[in-house]
Amino acid sequence: MTGGTQEAGRVWAHVGQAFAEWEYDVVVVGAGRMGTACALFLRRLAPGLRLLLVERGGLPNEEGATILAPGVWTALDVPPGREREAAWVRAALERDFGDVTFQTRALLELHAGEGEGHVPTADLLAHFPEAAGLLDPAALPWTRLDGEAATYRPGAVALACGQGAVRVGADLLLNTHAHLTPGGVRLDRLTVTNTHQIVTHETHELRAGVVVVAMGADGPHAAEHDLGVHTAHGRAYRQTPRLNTASSDRTPLLRAGGLTLRPQHGGFTLIPPIHHRDPHGYLPGGGRLTGVPVGVRRETLEDLIRLMDALPPLATEALEVGHSLADVPGAWLALPGGRTETPPVHQRLTDGVHLLLGGPLADTLGLAVASDLAAQIAGVRERPWE
Incomplete structure (x- = not known):
């Protein structure tokens, strides 16, 4: 954290605002939670760097995976050896983002067979009566409990990080499609015609010392298409159906067979498991x-x-199963390493180009990985959780 007063950055929200910049020290492409967090942490660590955050839509992008992410922090998802990072992420979510509601909510991971750390489901239901009507204890007689799990909205984190980055000097360019080029990016500023078509209004070539590709599921494809750099990362399309069964602030999270029932808006959002990466060219x-x-x-x-x-x-x-795909919210999700259980990663693609991916475990480790990349770019060795 740097001291003193910093001048706020500039924001270009539409093509009516003239954009005449031609060079930045760092360009972050993608204003989901990973990109905005990296931008915020980098401006705090290296306030002398000129930084531009570019987003194809708004802040946050309502079509991206950040909006539809589960928003569930749980120690049950933390890979061995990453506990301190996950604890730092939890503390940051509770402490550093005033507009983000971080609510402790028990998680019951339900199983048909007994395993390490499992307790009888029937015993737990005495403490969580709100869950009694949601499950059949005879079918799922064993439960692993995380009493310190919590829920939050990743979209709110992206908004808080993006606004925070601008307050400490980052520039923000919205409604712009960025293409990776050697030594920088090409920016297509988008507008909408009177027939509701999205078209390119103007194009700019921008030089950048460092480019961070935080485009989610589109990031690996952009690296391969624009730079010719092969990556091993994948993506999958995940929908979040709705279950209109009443929930309250006391209703626990439930997880069974990889499916998570997240109490939200008086009902439940269903977060299905991801079994495999979708093949290239797949259409849901x-x-x-x-x-x-x-x-x-x-x-x-x-x-x-x-x-x-x-x-x-x-x-x-x-x-709610809908009658068409448009009825059920869904988004492409990045799969670091092409696998569903891999934690968020950052990877150097070429000189000055880094790929930053969240993926299924971004809820518990995403901020830590974004912070680690920011420190690497800023030349800072210390990690805040060490």
Whole structure:
């Protein structure tokens, strides 16, 4: 953290605001939680660097994976050896972002068989009566409990980090598509025609000493297409159906068969498991339920059907399956290393170009990995959690 007063950065939200810059020390492409956090941490560590944050949509982008991320911090998701990073992320979420509601909420990870650390589900339900009607203890008799799990909104984190970065001097360019080029980026400023088509209004060539590619699932593709650099990273399309069964501030999180029931907005958001990376060129398709087309993709539909006996509300009209894909929120999710269980990563692609990916474990480790990359660019060796 740097002291003193810093002049706020500039914001270009639409093409009516003239953009005449041609060089920055650092350009961060992507204003999801990973990109905005990296920009904020870097400006704090190296306030002398001129930094531009570029986003294809708004802040935060309502079509990105950040908005639809679970927002569940739990020690059960922390890989061995990364506990101190995860604890630092939790402390930062509780302490550093005043507009982010970070709420401790117990998580019950339900199992059909007994394992290490498991306790009888029936015993736990005496302490969590709000969960009693959501599951069948006979089908899921064993539970691993994380009493210190918590929920928050990753979109709020992205907004807080983005606004914080601007306050400490970062510039922000919205509604702009960035293409990676040798030594910088090409910026296509986007506008909407009177027929609702998104078109390029003007193009700028920008030099940059360092480019951070924080474009989520689009990042590896951009690196391969624009720079010809092969990466081993993948992506998957994840939807978040809605379960209109009543929840409250006291309702715990439930996780069974990889499916997470997250209490939200008086009901539940369903976060399905990711079984594998989607092949290149994949287009999400819906499934069928008793002969009726539904908007939930086939893999997710099969998961829900498999769990209907153990989680009875899934077999009722409370489950929103939609009639088209547009009815069920979904987004492409980055898979670091091409696998679903890999923590967030940053990777040097070429001289001056770094790839920053969140992925399925970004809720618990994303801020730490963004901070680590910012420190590397700033030339700072100390990590705040060490």
